Amino acid sequence: MTSPLLPADVLARMVAADPGRPRLTWYDDEPGPTLGERIELSARVLVNWVSKAANLLQDDAAAGPGTTVGLDLPAHWRSLYWALAAWSVGATVVVGEEASGADVLVTESPAAAAGHGGDTVLVALPALARSHPEASIAPGAVDEARELSTHGDLFSPMSDPETADVALAGDGGDTAYGDVVVPEADWGEAPRVVLGGSLEQVLRHSLAAWAADGSVVLVRGSRDDLTDRFTSEGVTTDARGDA
DSSP, rough: OOOOHHHHHHHHHHHHTTTEEEEEEEEESSTTTTTOOOEEEEEHHHHHHHHHHHHHHHSSSSEEETTTTEEESSSSSHHHHHHHHHHHOOOEEOOOOGGGGGEEEEOOOOHHHHHOOOOEEEEEOSTTTTOOOGGSSTTTEEEEEHHGGGGOOOOOOOOOOOOSSSEEETTTEEGGGGGGGOOOGOOOSEEEEOOSOOOOHHHHHHHHHTTOEEEEEEEEEOOOHHHHHHHHTOEEOOOOHHH
16 A cells, blocks of 8 residues: 655655756735745755754754644745645644644734744744844744744654644644645646645645645735736646635
8 A cells, every 4th residue: 555645755755856946936916015026946945944944843842743833824935834844843734713722833923923822933924034023022932034044954853743643734624644645636747836825725735736746836915917927937727716
């Protein structure tokens, strides 16, 4: 019987297949300070971000199998590497309304960080942020923009999750590690998938795309016509809004 594909396996396979190929492209069309951002991460660069975040979770928060990591973040490129980091240590990613009650909270909100009783990471969404502008409101939180770079580029988990352990907890219920990576047969091999919508949906679909040796174009906000953008990005599948 073939062993199920786990999120950490998906990440390792992308690096082995082609470390330099873009795997995550981000466009921000949301009004605000990050409007107009475009970020592109190869498999190698994505793994670097994931490794640093996983080392932070494991070393600073003692996160591992049995730990819940709440992602109080929008569907964003930073959310993806934090989810992959949590899965790398074997923790449960919690999204939606229950995220604030997780053992470790990863949030963009200083108020949420200040009110959380456990380990907290405060995330500044702008790509070039060097610190969170309101970090003083939550002095007990890790200021990701300031501190993440101090963590190692290589990650080795202290414990691995069991396939029956919960990988993702959200509005769609609990999903085990052995069931969270589900390729979409209709997308074909090496799809270039555009995603948007809820964080839970984006996490599930990103894993599906990457498991098929594909890549993700993640968008936030709305514009009237994105045809030219998606053509230039080589998009093969538009999965925004798919349940």
